[in-house]
Amino acid sequence: MNELVTNSSPLLPVAVGHIATLRTGLDFVNTLDLYPVPHDHLENPEAALEWLVEHDLLHREVRTHLLAQFQASPAAGAEILAKLQRVRQAMRGALEAAAERRAPNGADLDEINRALRTHYVYELVPAPDGVSLDHRHQGDPVDGALARLVESIARELIQGETSRLRVCENVQCRWIFKDTSRTGKRKWCSMRSCGNRAKVARHRARRRLASPSPGSAEHRGGG
Numbered sequence: 699m700n701e702l703v704t705n706s707s708p709l710l711p712v713a714v715g716h717i718a719t720l721r722t723g724l725d726f727v728n729t730l731d732l733y734p735v736p737h738d739h740l741e742n743p744e745a746a747l748e749w750l751v752e753h754d755l756l757h758r759e760v761r762t763h764l765l766a767q768f769q770a771s772p773a774a775g776a777e778i779l780a781k782l783q784r785v786r787q788a789m790r791g792a793l794e795a796a797a798e799r800r801a802p803n804g805a806d807l808d809e810i811n812r813a814l815r816t817h818y819v820y821e822l823v824p825a826p827d828g829v830s831l832d833h834r835h836q837g838d839p840v841d842g843a844l845a846r847l848v849e850s851i852a853r854e855l856i857q858g859e860t861s862r863l864r865v866c867e868n869v870q871c872r873w874i875f876k877d878t879s880r881t882g883k884r885k886w887c888s889m890r891s892c893g894n895r896a897k898v899a900r901h902r903a904r905r906r907l908a909s910p911s912p913g914s915a916e917h918r919g920g921g
């Protein structure tokens with residue numbers, strides 16, 4: 699049974715476990731990190747399943763059980779990993795298309811729709827202080843987790859403010875994020891990493907322009 703937290707809409711209780719928020723969906727897409735060093739957080743079945751457990755999308759016992767299965771049949775582990783990475787790529791494709799105001803790639807939507815087809819049942823169950831949202835698993839638990847991740851993105855693409863979806867302007871980063879700033883003009887996933895990098899680059903370019911011989915400005919740095 700999951701603990702309830704209050705949402706802005708009193709009729710839509712959000713369970714802490716097993717429902718993926720947009721934030722979780724975006725975090726999943728961004729598990730393929732490119733900047734400052736390329737790193738795939740879903741690099742092997744162990745890490746991928748751990749990510750799902752940490753984000754309340756998979757029970758820890760299920761992870762243990764699956765890893766034991768993969769030990770006996772590594773091909774099964776490789777298959778699940780490939781599926782997670784494929785769906786992640788399709789989710790990125792659809793989000794980038796929305797952020798860039800263009801139609802998504804048909805193959806990405808096919809992949810997303812396949813993931814959405816997984817049956818996952820939510821149930822209201824009595825709780826000491828009202829009702830709570832519980833869930834019943836049907837079928838493959840990893841497919842169930844993927845369905846909920848894809849669902850979070852699908853909800854946003856249909857009902858959310860897609861005009862606020864952004865791809866980080868640092869071309870080496872390309873993180874997907876939702877711009878929740880007041881002005882809606884955020885360009886970078888984080889001011890501290892990518893934003894700061896852009897600022898430093900602009901500063902250097904300005905100094906190069908101001909200096910008669912390009913390159914010498916760097917050496918005069920600080921002066």
Ligand SMILES: [Zn+2]
Nearest residue numbers: 866871887892
């Ligand atoms: Zn970035």
